[in-house]
Amino acid sequence: MTAAGDARRPSGGGRRGALLTGVLMLPASFWYLGLLIAPLVIVVIYSFGVRAKDGGYAPAFTFDNYQVVATRFDPFLLTLGMAVAGTALCALVAFPLAYFIATRVGRRKSLMIVLLVVPFWTSFLIRTIAWLTILGPSGIAGFLSDVTGQDVQILGTPFSILLGIVYNYLPLMIFPLYVTLERLDRTLLEASKDLGAGRWATFRQITLPIILPGVITGSILVFIPLMGEYVIPALLGRGKVFLVGNVLQLDFLSSRNWPAGSAKAVVLILIMLVSVSFYVWFTNRGRRTRDVSVL
Amino acid sequence: MDEALRQYQRDIWKARLSRRGFLAAMGAAGAGAALAACSSNQASSAPSTVPTVAPSATGAASATPAPSYVVESEFFLFNWSSYFSPDNQKTFSDTYGIKNFVYDSYPSNEDLLAKLQAGGKGQYDVAVPTAEFVPTLANGGFLQKLDKSRLPNLATINPQFTTLPGDPNNEYIVPKDWGTTGIIYRGNKVKEPIASWKDFWDLATTKYSGKTFVVDSPGDVFVAPLAMHGFDVNTDKSDELEIARQELLKLRPHLQAIDSDTYPQLLQEESAVIGLAWNGTAYVLQTDASGKYKDTGYTVPSEGTIYWTDTWVMLADAPHPNAAYAFLNWVQDPNIQVVESLYAGYASCNDAAKPLLPPEFANNPAVYVPADQLSRLSVSTDQSGNQQRADIWAEFKQG
Numbered sequence: 001m002t003a004a005g006d007a008r009r010p011s012g013g014g015r016r017g018a019l020l021t022g023v024l025m026l027p028a029s030f031w032y033l034g035l036l037i038a039p040l041v042i043v044v045i046y047s048f049g050v051r052a053k054d055g056g057y058a059p060a061f062t063f064d065n066y067q068v069v070a071t072r073f074d075p076f077l078l079t080l081g082m083a084v085a086g087t088a089l090c091a092l093v094a095f096p097l098a099y100f101i102a103t104r105v106g107r108r109k110s111l112m113i114v115l116l117v118v119p120f121w122t123s124f125l126i127r128t129i130a131w132l133t134i135l136g137p138s139g140i141a142g143f144l145s146d147v148t149g150q151d152v153q154i155l156g157t158p159f160s161i162l163l164g165i166v167y168n169y170l171p172l173m174i175f176p177l178y179v180t181l182e183r184l185d186r187t188l189l190e191a192s193k194d195l196g197a198g199r200w201a202t203f204r205q206i207t208l209p210i211i212l213p214g215v216i217t218g219s220i221l222v223f224i225p226l227m228g229e230y231v232i233p234a235l236l237g238r239g240k241v242f243l244v245g246n247v248l249q250l251d252f253l254s255s256r257n258w259p260a261g262s263a264k265a266v267v268l269i270l271i272m273l274v275s276v277s278f279y280v281w282f283t284n285r286g287r288r289t290r291d292v293s294v295l
Numbered sequence: 296m297d298e299a300l301r302q303y304q305r306d307i308w309k310a311r312l313s314r315r316g317f318l319a320a321m322g323a324a325g326a327g328a329a330l331a332a333c334s335s336n337q338a339s340s341a342p343s344t345v346p347t348v349a350p351s352a353t354g355a356a357s358a359t360p361a362p363s364y365v366v367e368s369e370f371f372l373f374n375w376s377s378y379f380s381p382d383n384q385k386t387f388s389d390t391y392g393i394k395n396f397v398y399d400s401y402p403s404n405e406d407l408l409a410k411l412q413a414g415g416k417g418q419y420d421v422a423v424p425t426a427e428f429v430p431t432l433a434n435g436g437f438l439q440k441l442d443k444s445r446l447p448n449l450a451t452i453n454p455q456f457t458t459l460p461g462d463p464n465n466e467y468i469v470p471k472d473w474g475t476t477g478i479i480y481r482g483n484k485v486k487e488p489i490a491s492w493k494d495f496w497d498l499a500t501t502k503y504s505g506k507t508f509v510v511d512s513p514g515d516v517f518v519a520p521l522a523m524h525g526f527d528v529n530t531d532k533s534d535e536l537e538i539a540r541q542e543l544l545k546l547r548p549h550l551q552a553i554d555s556d557t558y559p560q561l562l563q564e565e566s567a568v569i570g571l572a573w574n575g576t577a578y579v580l581q582t583d584a585s586g587k588y589k590d591t592g593y594t595v596p597s598e599g600t601i602y603w604t605d606t607w608v609m610l611a612d613a614p615h616p617n618a619a620y621a622f623l624n625w626v627q628d629p630n631i632q633v634v635e636s637l638y639a640g641y642a643s644c645n646d647a648a649k650p651l652l653p654p655e656f657a658n659n660p661a662v663y664v665p666a667d668q669l670s671r672l673s674v675s676t677d678q679s680g681n682q683q684r685a686d687i688w689a690e691f692k693q694g
Contacts, residue, residue, distance in 0.1 A: 136560075136566065138564055151505070153505075234511075235557065238552035238553065239554045239692070240553055246692065253405045260685075
């Protein structure tokens, strides 16, 4: 592809081409440098500082903020567990639905897609608050309490948070899966069947390798924002489930201790980098071995 | 629309009453507007949770003489959302010929500071920080010292509010309204007498285990264990805070919620019947249009508690200083204060306003602390920089 590009480039127009490339890259460069790299650098610098007298950041060079992270690591583990479980649940729920829309709906596909998007026209906050009623004493918990005769609590438990997570993040998983499933060549499935493979073998050897990029994209789209989630634990967790997002909120707003919050943010970013890298490496490795087995 | 959703809509409108709530920080005003759009028939009645007992003297600003200076035709106010009466806004504009009254809002003191730091200086005339936040703003150079000769209406301010630790010489603030942190409970369920933090702790860890909440605000929650043991509520002594820590961890497993936003619902649906909260909620529940929550009680605990004061301040580089002075003086006119108090549901700092308020408001212990209990109150100072408190709070939240 690059060879074709080179061949098309007129001789002597290299400088103009470079200029054009530069101009076209400006918005993206500004975006990444100004709004991603620069703030990241500031966060790292702040993480070695101390809290100013009236709150905020004062220059210093200390590792204290990182030592505090080490002694208070539970929220990180809980968040990681919630994010992994939430992503897996989203994938489990999203796959059948995406498969259904991609293969069984026919001409009403666009309608189904619109129906998936419509709830997102309502504020995230209101959709989450609505669950307070559904899960609360005038909703499911109340009903279960009446039936069982015991005081059933759903809100304030990890279950209610997982439910809120799946509900709010599901579309981020459905769409990448849907896109890959839609491109799935049905003749491959028929060929597999003709060659004597059962449903499960076909799924494992044909469908799964093809939709894997969609699964990876969807998982990353769900997992990364989940690691910073703080609205769902505050509302559906009744403020009793303490995730990293809530820790950061406390540090930056309540304590106005920017360096302490920055150190935790850096640790959070590292955890996300490591876990996402591992995930991508692991799934790609799996794909390569499968490719080999097909050969 | 179903009743429960209507209830949420009303409660979101009331978000200002849990002033330090987190929903407010998420832009509850927008959320409220979105819900209102779902049911237009409710939209008009939703904000009227504060009784609209209009005093006979509504809008009569005549007590305040016209200023001797020329007031600009614009005025820019930076305030918590729904924290200034629209009636008063109209009265002020009409009285002083303000053509362009801008009301922008922020959800927390921290946001106010952040917006000023980010270049908001010079964009607004008047803002409304809580008193304990004033030193931070003043040290940052964001406030103007006030020329008292231009504010004659301040004469009737209760002296309690002109010597606040946040501004001991009263150089910066014009007190707006005040409230307390205490014990709120549903009288139809909680029959035991609630007089002290000790009562609260005893009942919360036994009979009302799982039916208790505290607000999600360390500055308020720390008050209870410290006062219960007779310590200074603003203490930074390590051993005293350690005792507070043990008490808090003892309470933690019995809590239904640590929540500043939805706790009015918890009380309404009785999933919590007692809690540590702010007085404004008690008043709102008592006066709810449905009449279902009249039994709500509020106690200023005998061991003592804190009160907070929200204040009008004039910002440095205010673009319309004369309008700002006219406003700060006019807003303390007793008749204006009456409208203001009934709108916000909080006690006025102006002694001259109290006799003009309806007795059911002025004599309500959930609004005005009874005279014989005033000695229980102390001022809260900003403890957000204390690392030990921050650590204890994180441990408490984690459970």
